[in-house]
Amino acid sequence: MLIRALKDEGVEFVFGYPGGAALHIYDAIFRQSDVKHILVRHEQAATHAADGYARATGKVGTVLVTSGPGATNAITGIATAYMDSIPMVVISGQVQSHLIGEDAFQETDMVGISRPIVKHSFMIKHASEIPEIVKKAYYIAATGRPGPVVIDVPKDLTHPAYTFPYEYPEKVKLRSYTPATRGHSGQIKKAVQLLLGAKRPIIYSGGGVVQGNASHLLKELVDLLNYPVTNTLMGLGAYPGTGKNFLGMLGMHGTYEANTAMHHSDVILAVGARFDDRVTNTVSKFCPNAKIIHIDIDPASISKTVTADVPIVGAVDSVLGEMLALIKDSDEKPDAEALASWWGQINDWRERHGIYTQNRFDTSSDKIKPQEVIQAIWEVTKGDAYVTSDVGQHQMFAAQYYLFDKPRRWINSGGLGTMGFGLPAAMGVQMADRDATVVCVTGEGSIQMCIQELSTCTQYHLPVKVICLNNQALGMVRQWQDMQYSSRYAESLYEDSLPDFVKLAEAYGHVGIRVTKKEELKAKLAECFALKDRVVFMDIMVDQSEHVYPMHVAPNGSMRDMLLSKTERT
Amino acid sequence: MRRIISVLVENAPGALSRVVGLFSQRGYNIESLTVAPTEDETLSRLTLTTLGDDHKIEQITKHLNKLIDVVKLVDLTEGSHIERELMLIKVKASGAQRAEVKRCVDIFRGQIVDVTSTLYTIQITGASDKLDAFLQAVGDASIIEVVRTGVCGISRGEKVLSL
Ligand SMILES: Cc1cc2nc3c(=O)[nH]c(=O)nc-3n(C[C@H](O)[C@H](O)[C@H](O)COP(=O)(O)OP(=O)(O)OC[C@H]3O[C@@H](n4cnc5c(N)ncnc54)[C@H](O)[C@@H]3O)c2cc1C
Ligand SMILES: Cc1ncc(C[n+]2csc(CCOP(=O)(O)OP(=O)(O)O)c2C)c(N)n1
């Protein structure tokens, strides 16, 4: 009945791994063909794959695991989805009802363990509740501020002999859950006035614009007002990366122009962004002259770290739509003179230290620079690939140098920063779009956290392109050790113990390509992407000593305090 | 500042642990917590007292409201309200002390609910500070055991917390 409910919910794919407590459910999967199951090699990968699928499509990702170790292996992926507000339903098998609480074989309190990292959870008590709980779970996961929902199902309640009248509810009503949709119209008016009166405005948009399918509205707003716009790591693609008003990412590794413009702005329109500490730097020094308009569907995101002057609780698409209508109707126009001088200032910052006006890394070095690799991937994929990433320096280089023109193309773990996310997430994306070019930008550290999924790629013919920026180090850790621990590389190096990734890829039945010379880079990448139907693992040996810049000065720095290279700071 | 927050939650398994978990997860403190079913059997009413500045209390109420099991809540301390706590206390009461304790109980409008030759068991209700004052009046030396229910409260006048 569980599988029938999933089918009625419109679930296409379930990412999972079987085990005792889930075997009745697996048997039900075997006996139908509507809901397709993808067998991963580790439950963490099931959650990341479902997560990648959700991020690429906007639909809810579905995971199925068994009790005990199956459930605990899923925890990292649930936390990853929770931190980035990704809609996901995780169904976990549980020991039989009468054994619960007895430390039965493979028993773990899944509802308890997952409690702080889920939007909600359910424990099924009667088989007859299954359809309604499934409906509620998908509804809660997808609406409002999205997030993961766990359904824990004791084995006896999925026994095929247990029959009951089945009806899948068309709608759910939860008296205690009414997510905000429209914003307060008085507040929206106030926001528009403030915005139109600004002399040094900036739009700071985040993952909520991607999640809330409002990118086209954001673009319309930016074009209408001709205001500068910056995106968070999670918001990349919400406004086109190659758009002329785009200042690049902001925050710890944001561009000089984005961070400096934020610091000097007088009005900030924050949409679907949550003033994360990786963005604000020292909160008490954050943008001292700015009035802040904050649009977010979750009231708890507003004034959590930085106090909003005009808070608007509502869905981005609805609120931006209303703002656009008001602006179009208004007689007031932005102050053209002030705006021109603001752009003059911003363009000057771009020229001086921007990473898009000039290459700020050493292009004459004969070592391969990681930044160049990302630029080359962007060229060969014409800027139109899905790019997933792991966590570390390679992630930041990808965020900075792959310019995303569309939303849902950049898929990474921002909030939790989960190494191991990239490859399984890429599988989920490729499941959703079989013809798409899907690239996983990774490091030799991160990829080894879920490398077993190369086998899943074989089974389901998922021709993901894995591009490993191999700096033979936990590079991000090494960078911090350079900066704060006098280059004492405590456990960030592997002492020649890395595997031969080319042979490893071949062992899984894939193509492995190693690049050691700078001159070969473009040709080898072209070779890689020409192999449309194959998984290709590119092991690219990059300069170990490269650091990610700009980088916020911490502690006690403001938005504009940045290191620009190993020798320059603002 | 000390706040009293009253919450209506679904009378569902796990609801209480979600509320308590939220406090420990986000580093908010709970001074006291009471919970019991209401006249509507699908709902429980939970009263908790916590300490925090306005910013913290705002975050607490927002996060409580986000919990799917929370139906409605009110910060009673925002308006005038009635607050009650019940305390049972065992004190030494022999010799001259006996009359002294009895007088104290009368002043605080308490009741002696159990007696032995050397002990009184006393019941006192009131706002938490009244109970604190009683404990002080009796003095540490005489106190043998104290149990308090934690605060429950209700708004004054027409204001109600219901569906
Ligand atoms: C190594 C590393 C370095 C990092 N460096 C940076 C950095 O330099 N810069 C940076 O920006 N980040 C960086 N991050 C990421 C950072 O940790 C946060 O994940 C990120 O800043 C949060 O992005 P966001 O504010 O867009 O919020 P998200 O986490 O994307 O949250 C979205 C917000 O939008 C709201 N929302 C969701 N849906 C809707 C809707 N329909 N309508 C309205 N609101 C909605 C949600 O309630 C939430 O508040 C880094 C991470 C790592 C691992
Ligand atoms: C699961 C997990 N463990 C530890 C960390 C801390 N961490 C952040 S970046 C990093 C190094 C990543 O190394 P690699 O994948 O090689 O990427 P590089 O920085 O070298 O590009 C580590 C260990 C993490 N983010 N996730």
Ligand SMILES: [Mg+2]
């Ligand atoms: Mg590395």
